[in-house]
Amino acid sequence: MQDTEAFNDLAAALQQPADLTFEIPDPEDEQIPDADFLQQLDVAWQICDRFDLQTEIWRGRILRAIRDREKKGGDGRGTGFLKWLKEREISKSQAYSWIQLANSADTLLEEGKLDPKAVNNFSKRAFVETAKAAPEVQHMVSEAAQKGDRITRREVRQLTDEWTAMSSELLPEPVKEKAADNSLPARYIAPLVKEMEKLPESHQKVLQKEIAANPDVDTLKQATSEARQLAKYLKSAAQVQALTQEDVDIEYALEEAQRVGCLSIAADLVNQASQMEQTIAKLYMTWKKITNLADRLYVDTGASTPNLRSLLSSIEPLGGEIMELQLSGATEHTIRLQIQEMN
Template identity: 85%
Template sequence: MQSTDNFDHIAAALQQPVDLDFELPDPEDEEIPEVEFQKQLDIAWQVCDRFDLQTEIWRGRILRAIRDREKKGGDGRGTGFLKWLKEREISKSQAYAWIQLANSADTLLEEGKLDPNAINNFSKRAFVETAKSSPEVQVMVSEAAQKGDRITRREVRQLTDEWTAMSSELLPEPVKLKAAENALPPRYIAPLVKEMEKLPESHQKSLQKEIAQNPDVDTVKQVTADARSLAKYLKAAAQVQALNEEEVDIETALIEAQRVGCLSIAADLVNQASQLEQTIGKLYMTWKRIGNLADRLYVDTGASTPQLRSLLNCLEPLGSEVMELQLGSVGERTIRLQIQETV
């Protein structure tokens, strides 16, 4: 009976659609101050955004119900769900974006972290961003929304940065104190924490010591850049086969590079080495493919296909053991590559 009542309520709502009829300021009216003109348009835009958010949350709930029903009684491939989308000209990516928005709304509402009346203060992206945030950030964002503040993704990220600056265990106390005093803006600290999280504990400690000695913006920026280089170095080093031929102490090499101030150069070198090895592998597979295709084409051509045979003769050397390539428009330099296979 309750389900029928709900259906009747929705059907009645369709008979009385919301009328969005704004009196927008005349763009040619020069007597309206620019500040007032922008304010009036911004208010109208926020109303549209709120209406749109509520609509898309409900679209997501509807699509989620259709999908879940299909999972329970469908063919297991989602055919009914896809048919429903096709009939309404909705893409899968759009459908799942709406479902994600509905999930975000329901999560925040069910956990009691958000008053339903405060939903209208969010932008769509801010809503999704809030649902992905830590519980502490969700509380901070919800409190701001319930006070009537307009919440966009920028506000969510700002509050996230502030929470990171105050709570991360990777930050030494001098940095946290500076952050609490607003001497270190959170927008500089959050990227530092993000990069340090990628590093082993030994490297985290050396960076923590450095910023503890000089907890200022310039040091935080430099340490963030160093942490980023360290992460690239470690990721690339794990993929470089040349480093496996000898027992290279990567950890010590990193410390040495950092000590002499050439960490970014060392990181770039290892990264380029990794890319070169990958390129060699791709070159080998392409070289083999060209050789196989040339052999097949040779068998299928003859005197009746002179131009095709000419094309083959021109390209076939690229599949030979020695390849030659001229660099520059007038052959300023010739590069020869020799591939030798060993088993």
């Protein structure tokens, strides 16, 4: 009986138009000061943003219910769920994005981190950012929202940066002290922590010594760039077969590059080597495909298709063991490549 009443209430709600009627100021009315004009539009925009957030949370809850029902009584492949999405022209990625938003909303509400009425103080993007943030950041954002503050993505990111600057164990005390008195902006500290988290402990310690000795903005920027290069180097090195086959000690090579001041060059070299190997693999797969397609086209054509045969004759050499290509520029070069398959 209660379910029937709830259904009737929802059906009745659909008969009423959404309360989204605004008085948009006339853009040609020169009597309205620019500041007032923009403020009126900003208020209308915030209402739309809030309405959009509430709508998408409920869409996520609806889709989650359909998906869960399908898991329990469907064919196990989600056919009914996918059919439902198709009928409403909703992509699978969009559906799961809404479900994730609904899950985040329910988690924040159920754990008591957020009052339901405070949801209206968030922009949609700010709410998503909050759901992804650390519990401590969620608590700070929720407190601000419940006091009536307008929460945008910028505020969430700022609080996230501040919490990172104060809590990360990767930062030496001199940096934390300057972060606490705002002499070092958190927006410079958070990117450094993010990059340092990707590094082995030995390289973290080197960077920690640098920023502890000179805890200023320029040093933080330099350390962030250096950490990014280190992470790039390590990621690329793990993918280079030439290095793994020769059993090169990547860590020591990296330390030496850092010591002699050529870290960026070494990182770029390793990255280019990784790209080179990937390009060779892609070239081989493309070469095989050209060979197979040329063979199929040769079988399907004959004297009645002279132009198609001409096209085949021109492209077919690219599937041979030796390929030639002219590179034009300041001076022309002919590149000859030979591919040999070996077991």
